[in-house]
Amino acid sequence: MLQSKEIQEQMIHKVIKIHRSGKGYKAISKALGLQQTTVRAIIHKWRKHGTVVNLPRSGRLTKITPRMQQRLIQEVTKDPTTTSKELQASLASIKVSVHDSIIRKRLGKNGLHGRVPRQKPLLSKKNMKAHQKTS
Template identity: 35%
Template sequence: MGKKKKLSEDLRQRLVQAHSEGKGYKAIAKQCSVPVATVQSVINKYKRFNTVKNLGGRGRKRTVSTKRAKKICREVSNNPLRKEREQAETKVSRSTIERVLHRGGLHGRRPRKTPLLKKNHLKARLAFARGHIQQDSSFWSTILWSDETKLELFGHMDAE
């Protein structure tokens, strides 16, 4: 069965300190209320690696090297529409390439399309705002506000 919880770095440091003072494993375990095997493993790790910090795991090796990942990101930055995949080192899947690009900060997103406002639209809006800036609240209470405007980005509006 695996470990239940990780010890704090401070506690591990205290275990090593107590061992360097000449205390035994059982005495340290009783004093800090941790199992004897835990004390033993912390001290062995300190003797082997000279640290009580968590070390990185080994994990699976990546199929795409760091150098190749940088090359892929650079190529996609220069030419985003390129469809072919590089076949030099090993064959890699589409999802691997996508993962490499995501790690490199490149995502396949596009900005949302918004209706285009032309200069005459901006002028008309500004003229309306300036013309009605002095109106009081009684005037605006008689206005019927509707948000059912149909906007089409391109093309003609259908007459229904």
């Protein structure tokens, strides 16, 4: 589904001004080049709320701002083995308390999956010694 374009405030105020002068939806829509349903919605909102500014929408606000998100992405790209707990601690240093699952979700949306270090090292102690002797 397409998102609707927001109409400029000047245009909305023109709609209200013309409506107050006694014109109908059809006359306003022809005069300003808007659809009748748009004009009706603007007037309805103005009557109901007494204002035409965008009202706050429902839903929980995000704790991680876009700036913090960029910081997380930079830290992860610098050191890919960084854990989500370490990232959580770095956010706590700037007084932002976020659960580590939120950090993982946010990184996942940006294509940075699996911020968990390897459980098993690449080489065992025995193989590391053998590798050092050959080099």
